[in-house]
């Protein structure tokens with residue numbers, strides 16, 4: 001499953017197109033602080049976990065905007081389905097690899113992490129984030145009532161993935177889950 005995803009150029013292109021749409025919406029609005037016009041001010045990223053040649057140069061930039069008004073110049077960063085907060089690993093991997101790691105121990109868990117060039121401690125950090133940090137965010141409090149019956153917090157993120165695109169492929173569910181979680185990436189949520 002993970003190999004198929006890593007090699008699926010169409011999936012990564014789809015996420016890029018979704019991000020372009022999210023950026024277009026954000027860029028068409030005014031600065032939320034002062035009402036000034038927004039100018040494009042993307043910033044560089046070096047995402048890890050997937051071969052850069054496969055991702056293409058579009059993945060080396062995170063969509064972002066800067067207010068054009070002197071004295072404000074604040075940054076507006078739209079939600080993203082590709083970049084998960086400040087994490088260096090792509091959001092799709094934070095979701096899918098965390099789900100695949102559920103129930104794995106020892107060597108199998110380390111082997112899974114190695115497939116994306118991560119260490120077992122990275123997976124452990126993600127596990128704690130899903131179970132402890134995410135449920136405490138304002139985002140989660142705002143959306144959890146849309147997830148009825150409630151998702152099992154001790155089974156995140158698999159319990160979340162199962163709610164999306166019933167009958168669809170894992171990749172469909174993953175894309176839906178990333179879209180659902182995208183507001184987290186715009187809030188600059190602490191997701192180390």
Ligand SMILES: [Zn+2]
Pocket residue numbers: 031032033034035036067068069072073074
């Ligand atoms: Zn402004």
